[in-house]
Amino acid sequence: MVSCLSDLIQYRRLFQMMLVLGIGGNLLPGFHMSVINYPSMHIKRFINKTWLERYGSPLHQETITLLWSLIVSIYCAGGLLGSLCSGYLTEKYGKKKCLLCNNMLIIVAALHMCFSKTAKSFEMILIGRFLYGISAGVGLNAHSQYVGEISPKKLRGFANTTANIFLTFGKVLGQIMGLREFLGSESLWPLLLAVCGIAGFVQLVSLPFFPESPPYLLIQKGDTEGCLKAMKQLWGEGDHQAEIDDMMKEKAALKSIKTMSVLEVMKEPALRWQLYILILLVMSIQLCGLSAIYFYTFEVFRTARLDEDHIPYIALGVGICELVSIILCSAIIDRFGRRVLLWSGYGLMAGVLAFLVPALSLQNQFSWMAYSSVILIFLFIIFYGIGPAGAIMSIMMEIFNQSARSSAFVIAGTISWMGLTVIGMIFPFIVEALGPFCFLIFMGVLVISGIFFYLFLPETKGKSIMEITEEFSTIHLGKKLLLTLGKNSPVEQTFCTKL
8 A cells, every 4th residue: 555655646647647547538429429320310311301401401311321421431531541540640740749730630620510400511520420530540549659658667568558448438438428318419410529629639739748758769769868858857856867768779689760551560570570569459459349339228228118218327337337447457458467467358359249149049948038138248348348348459559569560550450450440340231140040150250369369478577678578588589490300300309488
């Protein structure tokens, strides 16, 4: 307890900066993920009414559905564009300036949303959603890197987890604000879609009072004095020489202080295993079954004969459950490590899906099965939050050095946004064809991913970037040793690495 209080006092500026980064960072993409479904009927009526006033005839239902689908999907197109630009922007201008410019983009998007109904223009909603998407693509990458780089080694896991805490908090906030008692009504839905502008404004006026990340200042800008000043501002007075030494070793090991391009990262042999793990991390989280769980939530609650008016509030409980479990993960990640939380979380999630498939299949035959499904859904969310949801961001931050990190996040963001688009298009057809048996696909993904990470992912807790890089090099070294011994030694010998 004394140690916790001491850390709260010493690192109070760091925690304040984490809060500022979260409010204008990952909170907003999380908010947009959940909030858009609540005003859907109001927006469709607004589109039809606007068209009728302009041209004197109503739209066909198919056209309204098409325009609504475009409003939903254009956000992903913007996210993909923003993610592709984020590497160049963060490398040229730094994370701080990048986020400040991103805040202005958020405010412009919010103004389009706010005045769309007054201007009788559904095109302004399309523009606003596209701009929100661009800001999300840039903000997710910049925030996630920034928050990991400003933290000392002992708090790095907690700091990286806050990116997902704010993402999930944004989802919950969207569910709350979308309720008809708040901003989900016929008259207030433009404000519901524009409220993100407030968060962007808060970060815009507060972030200038905080420094750029120490590794960026030292490694990419060569500003040792500025790096030390930023450390003291965020971490308090004290001896930070060990952290500076780690950065200097990383800088000395880099072939160039220039940020590697996406193509260079993909071609670099020394980063091959890190890239494999990055791709599998992103794809496994996309295919872990979380989207299917949220898709089935309302159906399961209806089958359990819960009051239709109460279902949105119970679904909100699922979101709150995810938020609480990720907060718990942030408290234990620096104690248990990333690797254990990741593979064990995937294993527990796969176990829940193994029980959920028969529970969903039999809930029409046995009424109590529906209640079992509700419990299993909550368990899945808890294991997801405590395990992979918190650990993945830390691993992505820690397995790449400063030179490759921005481009690695571009690769991760591109895969994420493209996967989100493709899954959104094909998932309804998979559910229609397989029903609850679609979870068997996700269960297979979880099992394979868990085994892979157990075998090949080194633990990154408490290690410098150089130490983690050396861990990955032992994978290649171990293979070369085995090949050499197999050719030259008549005696059968067995060598193993740490992995």
